[in-house]
Amino acid sequence: MQFKRPKTIKDTQTHYCPGCGHGIVHRLVAEVIDELGLREKTIGTAPVGCSVLLYNYFDCDIIECAHGRPPAVATAIKRCQPDKVVFTYQGDGDIAAIGTAELIHAANRGENITAIFVNNAIYGMTGGQMAPTTLIGQKTTTTQNGRDRKKQGPPLKVCELLASLEGVAYLQRVAVSTAKDVIIAKKAIKKAFQNQLDGKGYSLVEVLSMCPTDWKVTPKQAVDFVNNEMKAAFPLGVYKDV
């Protein structure tokens, strides 16, 4: 048994808060890149959000995009270099609010790219405002009495939304709140990359993830929130696999 930091991850300590899920997702993506031997042919896109600095941690080519635009940028990179592997890494604000149009159309065109969507139900980087995926009743700095379905609508479910699009090859929602979930998440991410190598089309893995800082809870409570609340609102599972 071996358990080492993946090669595609640099030695640098991350800037993420203690207990933040981004670090786990980074590791999983990097492990998959290592295992499939893709480091030297991968181009990743960094979003605007807490993970904007992911190029400080990933040891592969990275382009930092404007807020919400990674699917458009990735589309062009993949079209120009079909022999390369292109992945997007986006938060919920990036993918499901400001970048909804880019997401839906890249998915619907069936762009042969891999999308990693980290859903932490909040705007992390800007200090805890409501995200499109914030749960009903969840308190944020812009929904101080909790999200109200009548005023802010229900949380937006990206996998369910994309499932109807013909261009989409693979959709799975996973979590990183328990070791068991992490192992499942890794398998899903690996499949999403393998799909790209097999030319299957748009593959997205939604990862339910912890943001203890902006949820204003301890890391342990954050894990519990994912397990008890988020998994109920965002059921895990495969939403599409063609």
Added chain:
Amino acid sequence: MANIKIDAERCKGCCLCVSECPRGFIRMSEIFNKSGNLFAEVTDIENCTGCALCCQICPDMAIEIEGKKKPNVPVKEISQRRTNKELMTKFE
């Protein structure tokens, strides 16, 4: 016994590994690391099964394992014998 190492300087003290270890073999230090965090420590390296569940949950890639052998005590027994809570008090 597994050759498990927790990088005290990488650890941010989130404690997620503590609750994840099925054997209750991880506890938090009583001293701070250079960044000012309490860090995770393996209390019973001899009997660590090397299951790597702690590595899986660690957001900071602070735990590494190099190879593993069978634990000295049968796994079944360990899990019955020791809980995290007991260990924590034992080390207090």
Added chain:
Amino acid sequence: MSKPSKKILLKGNEVLSQAAINAGCGFFAGYPITPQNEVPEYLSKALPEAGGIFIQAESEIAAINMLFGASASGVRCMTSSSSPGVSLKQEGISYIAAAELPCVIVNMQRGGPGLGNIRAAQGDYFQSVKGGGHGDYRLIVLAPSTLQEIYELTMNAFDYADHYRNPVLILGDGILGQMAEPVELTKYRPIVDLPEKDFVLDGCKGRERRVIKTLLLQPAEALIEFNEYLKKKYAGIESELKLCQKYRCDDADLVVAAYGITARIAEGAVDMARDKGLKVGLIRPITLWPFPDEDFRAVAEQAKKLLVVEMSNGQMIEDVKLSIECSRPVEFYGTGGGWYPTSEKIMEKIESVYE
């Protein structure tokens, strides 16, 4: 004796598209908007035939961000739109300028503000040369006035973009896009040296990995330094790339200043004035940024007055006044709302201000 030229009749938008293909443009993304639709229509067929990639994007925002990716892939790329669509591109343009990625952006201007109308206008001068998007950046702005010039400047635009690692904007208008003229499609030849693209993201095989980013947080001075660097780069472009055409200016008492299609209409007015014995000339900036200020200063030494003509209520006039440091009176004749001035109307204005 030069060979007889082989001219073919094309619309401005088609000339521009063919010029892009001839210059090796390998990627186009755009969103339909009148009066530039012939560009995506032409390229949707001709670009893939030439081995390039055409994408009809879901919006102008997506289109400009696709250029961000294509340019990072080392491919010559272009997007085209008209005023409202170009407004949507501004965020992306700022990022591309900050990342120093070469690309060509086309604006076939139409009437504004708002949805305006679909007639030709020049109301986007400020947006084009004064920023448009956020932050301290510059676009190289080229303003052709004939279809032959659209052909040549479009090819040059790709060269300037690569040479300076900067986005280049071609500022046309609805008339230039829609009108047809015989054009000689000359062979493409680079007009500046084209540096090796050492920024391209193509996987880090056999090299250090590369990052293209525009967020500069640390150290705290990083962004100051970067802006200083950009300032120097822009100063370099200013010292090298000011293009301008003068017509009958040598002895002119009154010099008309106009760009794009308006300059061509004004040329007719200048000829009418000369026929009447009035000493009138024309100065036409070809680069709107960098603005050919020395040429303006030179004509102002001779002329007693300048008359700026625009298809707007007066935007370039500010740069004219600045370049000559208000050393001469500057009159204005403009038509807003998507209407072009006629040579006769300009002539009337010339007669009313001529001393």
